[in-house]
Amino acid sequence: MRFIEPKNIAKYQDSNKYKIAKSVDFKCGHCSRTVNFLLVWDSYNESSMFTSSRCSGCGEESRFYFVEIKENEQETLTGDLYISPSAELRRIADGVEITEKFSSSMLRAYNSAVNVYNLGEWSGAVVLCRRLLEGITKSLLPESEQNKPLNKQLEVIAGHAELQKPLLTLAHAIRIGGNLGAHFDLEREPDEVVSKYIIDMLDYLIEYLYVLPKRIEELHSHIEELSNKNSER
Numbered sequence: 001m002r003f004i005e006p007k008n009i010a011k012y013q014d015s016n017k018y019k020i021a022k023s024v025d026f027k028c029g030h031c032s033r034t035v036n037f038l039l040v041w042d043s044y045n046e047s048s049m050f051t052s053s054r055c056s057g058c059g060e061e062s063r064f065y066f067v068e069i070k071e072n073e074q075e076t077l078t079g080d081l082y083i084s085p086s087a088e089l090r091r092i093a094d095g096v097e098i099t100e101k102f103s104s105s106m107l108r109a110y111n112s113a114v115n116v117y118n119l120g121e122w123s124g125a126v127v128l129c130r131r132l133l134e135g136i137t138k139s140l141l142p143e144s145e146q147n148k149p150l151n152k153q154l155e156v157i158a159g160h161a162e163l164q165k166p167l168l169t170l171a172h173a174i175r176i177g178g179n180l181g182a183h184f185d186l187e188r189e190p191d192e193v194v195s196k197y198i199i200d201m202l203d204y205l206i207e208y209l210y211v212l213p214k215r216i217e218e219l220h221s222h223i224e225e226l227s228n229k230n231s232e233r
């Protein structure tokens with residue numbers, strides 16, 4: 001069961017008493033497509049309500065629960081909407097946090113890329129991945145190199161950062177995938193598969209550059225503590 005955020009509610013019912021969703025855009029738990037579910041509430045209740053709706057993609061039925069119903073200041077009954085079953089939503093890589101090297105705007109860009117991916121907007125997702133790649137290269141390069149085009153930045157990055165060939169190849173792949181989303185092309189448009197590859201690669205890159213060094217440091221200090229403890233004996 002997954003909570004449906006108000007931003008996913010496309011339309012509310014015309015009712016003076018209830019503020020309750022009439023249609024929601026959400027990822028189907030059966031086929032993982034983001035589709036519109038039309039919600040028809042047969043009976044109204046002040047404690048909890050239930051309905052079901054079929055996915056326009058696969059035709060399977062999802063259940064919707066309206067719970068935690070409360071009266072707001074406008075004397076309208078509002079509540080929380082949940083869907084079941086829920087599709088797996090993608091999250092940002094574990095252990096990513098704001099540091100000197102990974103700024104809050106980079107974290108925001110990363111979150112946006114993942115959110116747009118979860119909405120099934122493949123072109124948008126790869127464009128945002130490419131944008132974050134720009135943020136990453138900028139964070140690794142001196143200011144004098146930061147205004148070059150992204151492919152040039154990646155060429156010079158080898159001299160400035162510990163970005164070895166496999167990772168550079170990976171960064172180029174994200175750049176190329178992002179271009180596919182950014183430039184209109186009737187023949188080639190990123191689909192779910194491309195988008196998934198690109199965002200997977202972005203996860204690897206971020207883990208390698210920002211998460212792994214922190215883990216290694218933690219391991220070192222833990223080993224240090226162990227040897228201190230042993231010498232105290």
Ligand SMILES: [Zn+2]
Nearest residue numbers: 028031055058
């Ligand atoms: Zn479906």
